[in-house]
Amino acid sequence: MKKIEAIIRKSKFDDVKKALHEIEVNFFSYWDVTGVGNEKQGHVYRGISYSTADIQRRYLVIVISDEFLERTLNAIFDSARTGNVGDGKIFVSDMLNAYRIRTGENGHAGIN
Amino acid sequence: MDAGLFTANNVWMMICTALVFFMHTGFAFLEIGLTRQKNTINILFKNIFIITVGLLMYYIGGFNLMYPGFEEGSMGILDFAGFGIAAPENGMTAEYADGGYTWWTDFLFQGMFAATAATIVSGAVAERIKLGPFMIFTVLYVGLVYPIVGSWQWGGGFLSTLGGENGGFYDFAGSTLVHSVGGWGALVAIYLLGARIGKFGEGGKAQAIPGHSIPMATAGVLILWLGWFGFNGGSVLSADPATTSLVLVTTCLAAAAGGIGAFTLSSLLYKNYDLTMFLNGILGGLVGITAGADLMSPNEAVVIGLIAGVIIVLGVALIDKLKLDDPVGAVAVHLICGMWGTLAVGIFGAKAGMDQLIYQLAGIGAAGAFCVLFAFLILFTLKKTVGIRVPKEEELEGLDIHEHGMDAYADFRMNQH
Numbered sequence: 001m002k003k004i005e006a007i008i009r010k011s012k013f014d015d016v017k018k019a020l021h022e023i024e025v026n027f028f029s030y031w032d033v034t035g036v037g038n039e040k041q042g043h044v045y046r047g048i049s050y051s052t053a054d055i056q057r058r059y060l061v062i063v064i065s066d067e068f069l070e071r072t073l074n075a076i077f078d079s080a081r082t083g084n085v086g087d088g089k090i091f092v093s094d095m096l097n098a099y100r101i102r103t104g105e106n107g108h109a110g111i112n
Numbered sequence: 113m114d115a116g117l118f119t120a121n122n123v124w125m126m127i128c129t130a131l132v133f134f135m136h137t138g139f140a141f142l143e144i145g146l147t148r149q150k151n152t153i154n155i156l157f158k159n160i161f162i163i164t165v166g167l168l169m170y171y172i173g174g175f176n177l178m179y180p181g182f183e184e185g186s187m188g189i190l191d192f193a194g195f196g197i198a199a200p201e202n203g204m205t206a207e208y209a210d211g212g213y214t215w216w217t218d219f220l221f222q223g224m225f226a227a228t229a230a231t232i233v234s235g236a237v238a239e240r241i242k243l244g245p246f247m248i249f250t251v252l253y254v255g256l257v258y259p260i261v262g263s264w265q266w267g268g269g270f271l272s273t274l275g276g277e278n279g280g281f282y283d284f285a286g287s288t289l290v291h292s293v294g295g296w297g298a299l300v301a302i303y304l305l306g307a308r309i310g311k312f313g314e315g316g317k318a319q320a321i322p323g324h325s326i327p328m329a330t331a332g333v334l335i336l337w338l339g340w341f342g343f344n345g346g347s348v349l350s351a352d353p354a355t356t357s358l359v360l361v362t363t364c365l366a367a368a369a370g371g372i373g374a375f376t377l378s379s380l381l382y383k384n385y386d387l388t389m390f391l392n393g394i395l396g397g398l399v400g401i402t403a404g405a406d407l408m409s410p411n412e413a414v415v416i417g418l419i420a421g422v423i424i425v426l427g428v429a430l431i432d433k434l435k436l437d438d439p440v441g442a443v444a445v446h447l448i449c450g451m452w453g454t455l456a457v458g459i460f461g462a463k464a465g466m467d468q469l470i471y472q473l474a475g476i477g478a479a480g481a482f483c484v485l486f487a488f489l490i491l492f493t494l495k496k497t498v499g500i501r502v503p504k505e506e507e508l509e510g511l512d513i514h515e516h517g518m519d520a521y522a523d524f525r526m527n528q529h
Contacts, residue, residue: 043320043322044320044382044383044384044386045320045321045322045386045388046320046386046388046389046428046441047378047381047382047386047389047425047428047429047432048318048319048320048432049320049382050319050320
């Protein structure tokens with residue numbers, strides 16, 4: 001099993017969600033995060049321009065079986081990319097196990 | 113006078129009194145909106161203190177200091193009609209004040225005005241002033257400074273008779289007597305207090321410290337605009353149909369023009385649609401029309417408002433340039449636009465003329481000198497004795513938790529900065 005963590009643009013969330021559903025990755029969690037990076041957003045307040053490096057992004061966590069890895073990555077690449085700086089990152093790690101709380105099932109059965 | 117007309121007049125004046133009272137909600141919303149959430153309770157505490165203690169001070173002596181009934185031949189600078197309030201014999205009849213209102217209404221309407229002057233200061237010194245010394249300042253400023261300056265004009269003192277037969281200084285609803293009085297106090301206070309930590313960065317460059325609730329600030333400005341219906345409308349001192357309706361028209365047109373003026377200039381200068389400038393522009397227009405709301409044609413009101421809006425944008429930048437820190441723009445709105453509105457009486461409208469312009473300058477100068485002197489005296493003494501600024505740690509962590517032991521939004525914390 002693999003865990004995919006993807007940091008994407010908020011504006012791309014709906015596209016990514018749709019792409020994941022299309023390859024039958026139907027379950028995942030997400031939350032809104034603030035990060036720091038190279039991108040700067042110009043702000044103006046009462047005539048004073050200032051820049052904030054705080055970047056608002058959405059953080060997705062998806063746990064999948066090994067054989068889903070490649071198509072999941074491709075789905076995210078295709079749906080989250082704009083080609084501009086700041087499209088985000090994907091991290092992949094091994095997941096030891098997964099349990100479904102209601103039934104106690106684990107492994108592949110625990111995530112689907 | 114017909115009893116029905118007397119009653120109608122008095123009802124209108126009581127409505128105006130209530131509207132001016134409501135302006136304190138507007139001030140509170142505007143001030144907390146344009147500052148950071150960690151200082152919200154502190155700002156609200158000051159605002160509530162001002163309206164309560166302001167009213168009591170006005171009852172104790174303020175009203176009789178402002179309307180002492182200067183004797184014929186006196187200098188008209190300082191007199192006092194005694195502590196407390198008691199209606200004169202004819203106070204509840206149409207003989208009092210030409211039947212415009214009763215004596216009680218007179219007291220309460222004027223009392224609502226008094227607190228406004230200190231509220232103006234409260235916004236400018238937000239986020240760093242120590243509460244105790246601010247309360248002492250408020251008591252003295254509302255209790256003494258505001259009524260004394262007011263007595264020079266509205267109490268029949270020397271400013272009102274500057275030109276002898278030809279009249280004198282003119283300030284319909286208080287561009288100078290209310291707004292500049294508060295504005296001067298604010299200017300002195302932010303000079304003595306210093307800027308908030310982080311306001312001026314390396315090399316002294318002004319930094320933005322964004323307010324935490326722009327919706328709140330917007331509501332505050334719209335409430336203040338509504339309150340001005342009473343502030344200016346009530347300053348007619350009766351429900352006189354022609355004058356009250358003209359005053360409401362000029363007031364609203366100047367507010368609208370002020371907003372448009374500030375919005376246009378700030379968009380051109382900063383290539384950005386800054387709502388807070390738009391809002392300050394509306395207030396600038398309102399303060400600007402206040403001195404001559406009953407003298408202006410609609411066209412003149414629009415011009416006065418537009419210029420006030422331009423002044424706001426330039427004034428806010430000027431304050432930053434001077435290394436002064438005014439989180440809500442109180443000096444630009446109340447002091448600079450207050451002076452502009454006062455001068456406008458000599459430039460536009462029914463009283464325009466060189467003589468009038470000189471009277472207006474004299475009024476601005478007299479009020480300014482007295483307020484600066486007095487505010488400096490109080491605040492400098494406080495600074496050298498008990499101190500007027502909170503410790504650095506308290507300022508960084510927020511005045512709410514240190515001075516009040518509370519969070520303004522206890523269960524809601526998205527972004528503390």
